[in-house]
Amino acid sequence: MELQSVNQIYHIHKRSRVKRWFLFIFLGGIIVLFLPWTQNIKVQGNVSTLYQEQRPQQLNSPIPGRIIKWYVKNGDYVKKGDTLLQLSEVKEDYLDPLLVKRTEQQVEAKKGVRDYYEAKVGTTNSQLQALNSARDLKLSQLKVKISQLNNKLAGEEAELEAAKNELRMASDQYERQKKMYDEGLVSLTQFQQRSVSYQNALAKKTATENKLAQTRQEIVNVSIEQNATIQDYNEKLSKTEGDRFQSMGQIEGSDGDIAKLENQVANYRARQGLYFVIASQDGQVVQINKAGIGEILKDGESIATIVPDKVDYAVEIYIKPVDLPLVKEGQRVMCIFDGFPAIVFSGWPNSSYGTFAGKVIAIENNISANGMFKALVIQDKNEKQWPPKIKMGTGVQGIAILNDVPIWYELWRNINGFPPDYYEVKTEKSAKDEKSKK
CATH class of the missing domain: 2.40.30.170 (Efflux pump adaptor protein, beta barrel domain)
Known part of the structure; x- marks a missing residue:
């Protein structure tokens, strides 16, 4: 008896289609090789x-400080300008709560010092004007005195010339009278009178020369006094000018100190604005690195990261x-x-x-x-x-x-x-x- 299972399993009596399938597959492969790739x-x-501003932004501490309050937690969405946390000072240079006010008082004090020195400069300018006026007046007086002495000197020189002429005349008369006396033509009394006249003329000439020398000495003394006056007033003016420049230097120094203190005031105010750390842009707060209240932050230390919303x-x-x-x-x-x-x-x-x-x-x-x-x-x-x-x-x-x-x-x-x-x-x-x- 023929088994049906053998006929169902082994298709030895059926016609094979392997060649047909092989041909189809071969032709299909050839066609596929020419398909685009x-x-x-x-x-x-x-x-x-x-854009750099759309990348995750690291939030850093702008100043060293102690965390005293958190306003956000991990995963919160924030808007630009929202407060994230609050800091307090840890540096002793900034612990004074009235630091800004006291520094402003220092600024006002420096301004007062500058005003005083400006007033001193004004007073010094007045002193300089007074000294210049006094010097000019004194020199004018001495010039007038020298002019008077020069006029006196001219008169005395003329008087001396007259005395010399008179002495020459008296000397000639004396010589003639003496010759006549020796010849017995005049009496002794007449000769003695002529001798007295000659002696008087000689004395007058000597006195006139002494007066002329005294006048010349007075002119020299007045010239010396004039030079001394100029030197004295120059010293006073130089000293006053030095005080003026010193005051002006103090004013410039005060301006520098004022600018420095005003800069400190601005820095202190700006620092007080940094006690509240705010969000730099809209986004989500992630990766908060600090655990809680009381932790100390260093300058520039990372606090958290903000991932922007719009990218x-x-x-x-x-x-x-x-x-x-x-x-x-x-x-x-x-x-x-x-x-x-x-x-x-x-x-x-x-x-x-x-x-x-x-x-x-x-x-x-x-x-x-x-x-x-x-x-x-x-x-x-x-x-x-x-x-x-x-x-x-x-x-x-x-x-x-x-x-x-x-x-x-x-x-x-x-x-x-x-x-x-x-x-x-x-x-x-x-x-x-x-x-x-x-």
């Missing part, structure tokens, strides 16, 4: 932003140096974000699901610490929008789109280890140029 470069990266997202991708010549600005990149499911056909990007298009806007010329070159990719506004739930730091897998080639060419390239084809990206400007040429 999009060359690409696979890269890794993460979500970032184009213009971009993707930072890292390109191997060997692939760098293949990537240009404006090149299309398909992005796959972590946490968002995707079905990817790397050779047929248009058939992939869950990918988001972007374009390269910048490539850094400096190599990064990981040995690769960083490029920035932004959203392509002409295609599907990026998911709104992506966050800063999210991992990204990128596929940089290159040339369209047949599958057989791509297989042949990979078997031989050749790189993808180099090509130039057509920007909007180059496309317009081509249209204008046509």
Whole structure:
């Protein structure tokens, strides 16, 4: 009896279709080899932003201080200008609660000192004017006296000349009278009278010479007094001028001290405004580093991080140096974000699901610490929008789109280890140029 199970399991009596299937598969493989394949470069990266102010901002302590009150907790959303925490002073130089008021009092005291020195300068100017007037008056008096003495000297010189003439006449008369007396022509009495006249003329000449010498000495004394007056008033004026310059120097020094104290007042007021740490922008407060009340913060110490609400997202991708010549600005990149499911056909990007298009806007010329070159990719506004739930730091897998080639060419390239084809990206400007040429 023939077993039915054998006939059901082993189809030895049926006609084989292996050749037909083989032929179909072979022809299908040949057809597939001529299908288009999009060359690409696979890269890794993460979500970032184009603008520095939209990156997570570290919140630092502007001054050293002690935390006395918290106004937020981890995860809270804040607006720009909201108070996050309150600090108190820990430095002994700023512990005085009336520090600003006392410093302002020092400023007013310095201003008073400056006003006193300005008044002293005014008084010194009056003294200088008085001394100059007194010197001019004294010198005028001495000049008048010298002029009078010069006139007196001229008169005495004329008187001396007259005395000399009279003496010469008396001397001639005396000589003639003596000769006549010796010859006996005149009496002794007449001779004695003529001798007395001669002696009187001689005495008159001597007296006149003495008066002339005294007048000349008075002129010299007045000249000496004039020089002494000039020297004395110059010393007084120099001393007064020195006091004036000293007062002016004190005024300038007071102005410098006032400016310094006013600067301190401004700094103290600004420091008091730093006791309340405020949010630098809208966002979420995360990574608070201090536990609670009473902890001491150092100058510039990190307190927390604020993640901005509104971000213009971009993707930072890292390109191997060997692939760098293949990537240009404006090149299309398909992005796959972590946490968002995707079905990817790397050779047929248009058939992939869950990918988001972007374009390269910048490539850094400096190599990064990981040995690769960083490029920035932004959203392509002409295609599907990026998911709104992506966050800063999210991992990204990128596929940089290159040339369209047949599958057989791509297989042949990979078997031989050749790189993808180099090509130039057509920007909007180059496309317009081509249209204008046509």
